[in-house]
Amino acid sequence: MAQLGQDIDYAGSDLTLVLEPVMISQVKTCAWRAKPCGTCGRPQSNKIHRKETGSCTFKKQLRCARCDLPKSHPDHYGAPPSMNILGLGKPRVYQNLKETWEALLAGLLRESDLPRGLASVMVEGEVSFGDEDERDQGNHRMIVEKALGDALEAGEWIPNDSWDHYQFNGFRRIEEPGVSRLRLILFPSTLLIPR
Numbered sequence: 082m083a084q085l086g087q088d089i090d091y092a093g094s095d096l097t098l099v100l101e102p103v104m105i106s107q108v109k110t111c112a113w114r115a116k117p118c119g120t121c122g123r124p125q126s127n128k129i130h131r132k133e134t135g136s137c138t139f140k141k142q143l144r145c146a147r148c149d150l151p152k153s154h155p156d157h158y159g160a161p162p163s164m165n166i167l168g169l170g171k172p173r174v175y176q177n178l179k180e181t182w183e184a185l186l187a188g189l190l191r192e193s194d195l196p197r198g199l200a201s202v203m204v205e206g207e208v209s210f211g212d213e214d215e216r217d218q219g220n221h222r223m224i225v226e227k228a229l230g231d232a233l234e235a236g237e238w239i240p241n242d243s244w245d246h247y248q249f250n251g252f253r254r255i256e257e258p259g260v261s262r263l264r265l266i267l268f269p270s271t272l273l274i275p276r
């Protein structure tokens with residue numbers, strides 16, 4: 082059985098791979114801000130947009146007021162949001178959030194050197210929210226743990242995200258003032274022998 086960091090002769094090919102830890106990281110470079118009304122240029126909260134008494138019907142503009150990119154652009158994502166256990170009563174909210182994060186992490190995995198067809202992956206996470214607010218680790222960890230497992234399975238890095246093939250271990254908080262960031266260090270184990 083091959084060990085971490087050891088050269089492996091990929092059975093049936095001349096490809097030699099070294100299984101080293103791989104780091105992926107997501108940093109928020111723009112704090113999303115909604116654009117004002119497309120008709121009058123005032124914010125949605127302005128009294129001119131009140132249903133009965135207002136004189137303007139708010140016209141939503143989709144892109145960010147700061148960078149002009151869509152809300153779904155990776156620049157707007159850093160530390161994972163809180164998935165409060167009570168929020169689980171709203172399956173659609175959870176599902177949307179999970180899919181957004183799965184797509185984000187899948188993009189980072191594709192750009193990384195992580196080889197596909199691994200027997201298993203162990204993960205250590207690190208997060209910075211950019212402030213000192215008290216937070217419940219579990220609420221933030223949950224969305225990453227779930228979305229990463231699904232992304233690893235869907236992209237065939239691992240056979241599935243069950244216990245034997247995927248383990249999300251530590252989730253340390255290392256604050257850097259003003260920086261919203263998620264860092265994941267993936268420790269791949271041996272490649273599965275191709276059939």
Ligand SMILES: [Zn+2]
Pocket residue numbers: 118119120121122123129130137138139140
């Ligand atoms: Zn308006």
Ligand SMILES: [Zn+2]
Pocket residue numbers: 111112113114145146147148149150156157
């Ligand atoms: Zn922006």
